[in-house]
Amino acid sequence: MTATTPTTPISPTSPTSPITSTSPTSTEKTGARTEEAADVIKGARERIDALDDRIIGLVQERMAVSAVIQDARIASGGRRVNLSREMEILTHYSEALGKPGTSLAMTLLELCRGRV
Numbered sequence: 331m332t333a334t335t336p337t338t339p340i341s342p343t344s345p346t347s348p349i350t351s352t353s354p355t356s357t358e359k360t361g362a363r364t365e366e367a368a369d370v371i372k373g374a375r376e377r378i379d380a381l382d383d384r385i386i387g388l389v390q391e392r393m394a395v396s397a398v399i400q401d402a403r404i405a406s407g408g409r410r411v412n413l414s415r416e417m418e419i420l421t422h423y424s425e426a427l428g429k430p431g432t433s434l435a436m437t438l439l440e441l442c443r444g445r446v
């Protein structure tokens with residue numbers, strides 16, 4: 331009879347497994363240098379995520395309304411694009427938000443009527 335050494339199987343979750351992982355701390359995740367600042371940032375980021383969801387929903391709603399207008403104009407024999415109306419929209423956004431507002435309006439128009 332041969333002597334055998336008892337062995338303990340090592341599962342991937344065993345504490346002796348060499349695989350280790352740690353999740354980033356709240357300051358690492360936020361870039362803050364204190365836990366207090368990290369808490370403020372975490373709360374504000376949740377508000378931003380909620381705002382972004384609403385903004386995306388509004389953009390999708392704008393695309394749907396714009397499609398109604400474009401479809402009606404095209405069905406009547408007109409063109410997809412109406413440049414005088416686009417100028418009004420660009421002016422509206424630039425007056426409210428400055429030069430980046432113009433870029434934002436151009437992006438919205440591209441989303442709504444495609445590239446021209």
Ligand SMILES: O=C(O)C(=O)C[C@]1(C(=O)O)C=C[C@@H](O)C=C1
Nearest residue numbers: 396399400411412415416442443
């Ligand atoms: O107001 C229109 O006539 C539209 O067709 C809507 C819209 C827009 O998305 O705002 C889209 C295309 C036009 O070139 C101008 C504006």
